Amino acid sequence: MTRTASMTVSLPKLTPELSDVASDDPSVEEKVLQERAFVDMPGVHGLYVHVPFCVHKCGYCDFYSLAEPSDLATDRQQVFVETMLKEIHRRAAQVRLEPTTVFVGGGTPSLLRPDLWQLLLDDLAELGVLDRIVEFTVEANPEIVTDDLLALLAARGVNRISLGAQSFSTELLQVLERSHDPVSVANAVTRIRRAGIELVNLDLIFGIPGQTLKMVGDDLDAALALEPDHLSYYSLIYEPNTAMTQHLRAGRIQRVDEQIERDMFAMIIDCLAEAGFEHYEISNWAKAGGPPGANDADESTRTKTVCLHNLQYWTNANWLGVGPSAASHINGYRWKNAPHIGQYLGSLSPPIADYEHLPPARYLGEVLMLRLRLLEGVPCDWLDANLPADDPRWQTIEHLVQIGMLKRTHSHVRLTRAGLFIADEVVGRLL
Known part of the structure; x- marks a missing residue:
């Protein structure tokens, strides 16, 4: 499954006529996914799957995840996958589910047992969800990447792994409360390449307490030595209700100086440009390349390893999210599943935590906000x-x-x- 992408992406058309069916009623079946709201509308081209299980809750993370003992998480995995497949089937009967991209995030999706991955992928294939897939991404932690799982994923069409490296400094990984070490990142990349998975993204963070400009340079050197196809480089955000924010308020850590953090960002921009990466989104860089025989000086013939799934978010396209806490956006309607595994597993239809219909004026503002990224x-x-x-x-x-x-x-x-x-x-x- 080879995929290439140009940076030309069509923006969605505004759909003010949908205001006729707007409602404050948070019932997805009754209001959001009703036939008259979606007939003759564009299909859903992005599918996000949220797997909440993880070994350890990192100090900065505010995504919905469950840090549970492996035996407890394993006990829940079977029921979770079966429930999620029911949700996918239910949504597929309500919308035109025609994804070109799938992104499995978490949590730590690589924690799922291989037999449950097989169940998930088999069911998606039988449903026809994978027929049009161009990009299939799975998030993974460096310390939880096995050859058996990678072989299975590669055989079933997964062509992109997003690896949570965050830093190559043991000291900074401890500050972030990560459970891997720098060596495991290199080992994971080797395994991914050996399995034949085409694309590797590395997630990195800057602005970590105690981090210096030299440390950022060292992280860049270490990351580039692994020859990734894509880099996502985020500034650390102190989210409410995270351990990192509690440490900050208690005075156990200090923020990086604002000017130094800007200098870090400038270093990242310049270094990655010199290394041949295109800065295509505020926090994302894609390695530029070209098909055999293409003239690299001709921008129109060059291919880029941009994240096609995330482009759907940034262009306000239609996407469906499944799993606890997963968000969806379809034709100006936006909702989010409740971030609660107990409610999710015990329901015939996933409970909705947030629901809204974006009026045209606000929708326009959001398109501007996202597209300017x-x-x-x-x-x-x-x-x-x-x-x-x-x-x-x-x-x-x-x-x-x-x-x-x-x-x-x-x-x-x-x-x-x-x-x-x-x-x-x-x-x-x-x-």
């Missing part, structure tokens, strides 16, 4: 077609261009390098 920005023709002439955001855009935070080309409005460093503030002015 991409380095290519927002197409000018899309802005002209969707932003009313009297909308005050036109003046805001011009002001941001004048002060050097945005750049307007003949085709796009995008963040400048200076704008990248304060992207949240820049985008916030356009909401």
